[in-house]
Amino acid sequence: MKQSIKYISVILGLIMAGYGFADELNMPVGVTEISRQVYGLHMTIFWVCVVIGAMVFGVMFWSIISHRRSLGYKAASFHESTTLELAWTIIPTILLVIMAVPATQVLIAMYDTGGEDMTVEVRGYQWKWQYKYLDDDYNQTFSFFSTLSTPKDQIENRSVKGEHYLLEVDNHLRIPANRKVRFLITSEDVIHSWWVPDFAIKRDAVPGMLNELWTIVPETGFYRGQCTELCGKDHGFMPVVVEVMEEAAFDTWYAQEVVAAAVREEAMSKTFTSEELMAEGKQVYTTFCASCHLENGQGIPPAFPSLVGTEMMTGPRDEHLRLVFDGVPGSAMQAFGKQLDAVQLASVVHYERHSWGNKAGDITQPRDVINLNSGQ
């Protein structure tokens, strides 16, 4: 008896200790109304399980401690009880019904995607996210890609890992505080999943499907998540970073981006020098190409071919451009015509044709990209 009390107090102590550490070990409470409700559901069902577990395991361990043959305990002969069977069928069923009520309420609230203040389309690619800001008629105002910015050196253990190792990107998504933002989630290739734990929103990005999510975030700050559906080689390297901004600051930033997009549109007709193209091309290559073909162009054959000294790199320029533009159907080589604008396409092709010892000796301008398509 005394021993049992000791056991029970040890178990209780462990539970309390667990509760003390709860902040580090538990689901984040998050910053939205929904995330707090989800956390509440999580803790409720957790404690229901703890109580049932304590009862069942309590009876079991009591029995293990006291009903042993080594203590001379003689076995009883009972082996059925309809009353008990009914009780432990009906009582859990009632508990579950009680649990289902708040779960249903939260789920209904999560599905209420209407009445939004703004809409952002989130598009998954192997292995990056594209964010498109849409106007009231769902036309794109501007868009950008968001790619992991953690240096390779850190991943390959050649330098010290930073604070936000693997949870940092070059361009992050920005949304205003206190406004209802609706997200339309889809994918360009395989299935991805877009998740921000602090908002308690996660939805699969499925090619050919448009999924909906919404959030209202009252607190400004940076929020980080990751892709949560296996999407190939770099599934672990496509984080989600969202900055929630003061409403006024967001509006200023938004207006600037709309202007910048227009300026970019004008650049399509400009003629660039080789140096300008190389500089822009290197940046585009690093973001879009290097995860498969590597920084040194060697690739990972046979899945990801080398770009060093191949016929494609020094042969007819338009074929090279066409390959990058259309991709290779049925392979990991994507149709970058959908992802990059004419300046980016021209510069990355120029860069590939004049790097790692490749010497095509020509120049590729944005208008070549535009002509390539109007020519057809």
Add this chain to the structure above:
Amino acid sequence: MSEAISAVDHDDHSHGPAKGLTRWLFTTNHKDIGTLYLWFSFLMLLIGGVLALVVRAELFQPGLQFVSPDFFNQMTTNHGLIMVFGAIMPAFVGLANWLIPMQVGAPDMALPRMNNLSFWILPFAFAMLISTLFSEAGGPNFGWTFYAPLSTTYAPDSVTFFILAVHMMGASSIMGSINIIATILNMRAPGMTLMKMPMFVWTWLITAYLLLAVMPVLAGLVTMMLFDIHFGTSFFNAAGGGDPVLFQHIFWFFGHPEVYIMILPAFGIVSHIIPAFARKRLFGYDSMVYAVASIAFLSFIVWAHHMFTVGMPLAGQLFFMYTTMLIAVPTGVKVFNWVSTMWRGSMTFETPMLFSIAFVVLFTIGGFSGLMLAITPADYQYHDTYFVVAHFHYVLVPGALFSIMAAVYFWFPKWTGKMYSERLGKLHFWFSFVGVNITFFPQHFSGLAGMPRRIPDYALQFADFNMVSSIGAFIFGFSQILFLFVLIHGIRNGKPAAARAWEGARGLEWTLPSPAPYHSFTHPPKVTDDEAHA
């Protein structure tokens, strides 16, 4: 006891096993085939385990240390496939082969030649699957759930070998389950009515029907993949008017019953072992049978709870949430019945009992996290994180795998006629028990803290949990070499075992001598009230 032996003794002069390798190649004997299945599954357990240790070694610290991300994906994928289709399922079929004829009082399985075929398909299927790991473009790398279009348009060429291997495993399972159903329904000794069947026989009967129902679904699924990849169809290709989500519906319509295929026989096993060592009859036999049947029925109407984040209508989400929560009721009934069986028993704690008690406790913990995962809004936070990894490893490792180990220790004397070393068996149990918890318990925390599954590298806040988990995995992995040693030591040096090797064991198999004769019951035994299970 001696009466029971003499009752079958006079038939013992009939032919025994053939000599040499042909004994194993051409055997139609349920015990030989059971042995083949069990050793094969043990080999697969070791291979699948090595792949898991590659994964855990890479995850020991943040950063990429040993393998490339693509090879990492091949490791997780093949670990899952080998453990599910190569280790757990064949081990249960092996146990069914050994035990069902003895437990229903039959001489052998109903369809012995098909029995041979269903085993001998497996080594070829797995040789083909594993060989892809050595090919230039690498083996399957799209997860054991192989979601399209990652497994179709974007898959390595080896996917075709994978598809053929799955077809062969499916054919093997279907033949195995037909054989089990035919044996149970046609070859029971007179007097063994359905509601007097041992629990292991009951759970396998229901499992066999589940297999028959869903393995063809899996076969259809991989055939559709084959057509998408090679013959230009677009079942799962959105660009051609297909639907990647259709893949998941079909997969989980197979996949959810599949997870019960891997746990129902385990329920049967512990329902034999707990009463034996509590020296008390199984509490609530009837309700145990009904609970298994209810779980089997429910397994067909909960599949989309694996897909809560895929984007379903609200009504669909609610339906699958409610049905999933309902599974807790029959599962709870089983746990309550096991505890009531122990209550006021006269318990001893030999190795099989230790594994069975660990099964009840740890499987229940896996069940609790399953109940949490059923709550759809909370599932959005858990989905595809390490919380899910912790959940299904708790039900499959200290669940299914522990029950198999418990069964091996429990029936070892009946199979070999020898007793294993109890001291070594207990040592194996404690290493496994500690190892399994160190491995999988911290994964609950890394999952809740936000670590996605199937990633080769992770953010720094997950580092501590991963290190602990990796240490546990190596403890657990290497303690299975001890398991092998205990078995070989027992076979070679074990003391002779009595016919009823455990004083509390009941059932027809214990009326046979140890080791059991080559052809179990050549004359139907009398099913006494003492050996029947109700």
